[in-house]
Amino acid sequence: MRHAARLLLPLLVPLALAGPATAAERPVVIELFTSQSCSSCPPAEAFLGELADRPGDLLPLAFHVTYWNRLDWRDTFSLPAATERQEAYAQRLGAGSFTPQIVVDGRRSVVGSRREAVNAAIAQARGEAAAAVPVSLARVGGDLVVRLGPGAGGATILLVGFDARHETRVARGENAGRTLVQANVVRSVRSLGRWDGSARTLSEPWPAGTEAAVIVQAADGRILGAARS
Numbered sequence: 001m002r003h004a005a006r007l008l009l010p011l012l013v014p015l016a017l018a019g020p021a022t023a024a025e026r027p028v029v030i031e032l033f034t035s036q037s038c039s040s041c042p043p044a045e046a047f048l049g050e051l052a053d054r055p056g057d058l059l060p061l062a063f064h065v066t067y068w069n070r071l072d073w074r075d076t077f078s079l080p081a082a083t084e085r086q087e088a089y090a091q092r093l094g095a096g097s098f099t100p101q102i103v104v105d106g107r108r109s110v111v112g113s114r115r116e117a118v119n120a121a122i123a124q125a126r127g128e129a130a131a132a133v134p135v136s137l138a139r140v141g142g143d144l145v146v147r148l149g150p151g152a153g154g155a156t157i158l159l160v161g162f163d164a165r166h167e168t169r170v171a172r173g174e175n176a177g178r179t180l181v182q183a184n185v186v187r188s189v190r191s192l193g194r195w196d197g198s199a200r201t202l203s204e205p206w207p208a209g210t211e212a213a214v215i216v217q218a219a220d221g222r223i224l225g226a227a228r229s
Helices: 041-052 080-093 115-127
Strands: 028-034 058-064 101-104 108-111 135-140 143-148 155-169 179-195 200-205 211-217 223-228
Touching: 028 041, 028 080, 028 115, 041 058, 041 179, 058 080, 058 155, 058 211, 080 101, 080 108, 080 179, 101 115, 108 115, 135 211, 135 223, 143 155, 143 211, 179 200, 179 211
Parallel strands: 028 058, 058 179
Antiparallel strands: 028 101, 101 108, 135 143, 143 200, 155 179, 155 211, 211 223
């Protein structure tokens, strides 16, 4: 996959671009790994929808994996990138790959339907005083302008496109006959390259999906910065 990012001259950045988020403002990233073919997943998806309705201190995202597609129903939003991302977490966290799985801030794996455990992991993430990379986003025409502030360390910059809501009638498989309501469904994931601690401004074509988010993630899985459009 080609991961190219174009530097945008500072004079081209609109004055209306929001200021970078401070460490306290960085949303906690909540990643649900799910499938329309998993009969245990709808409660976790409903919970993610509730989290998506909370104030903007959370960034909930639903990654639909591919390995359930071997059964009698193909998830309409399944992405190989979602499966690859979950496998990477399995190696880092030692928790294996399962659905529904929620990974909180890249560091804690929880069964996605266990609300108390997820809420506890969110509270822990909020309480950790890790250094944050300031991130701000703005839509300019058909592009997304990404501005990253300076900091310490290095990380990968991920661009995620997602849709706020979908309703899907499942015809076969474990959820046959059910209409699933799913929130913040990830439609695309791609790398924008590396952040090396220096301030950067990038301009990228808007990703697949009606909304966009950027996640700055260290090699050990820690989320150093995040923002949504």
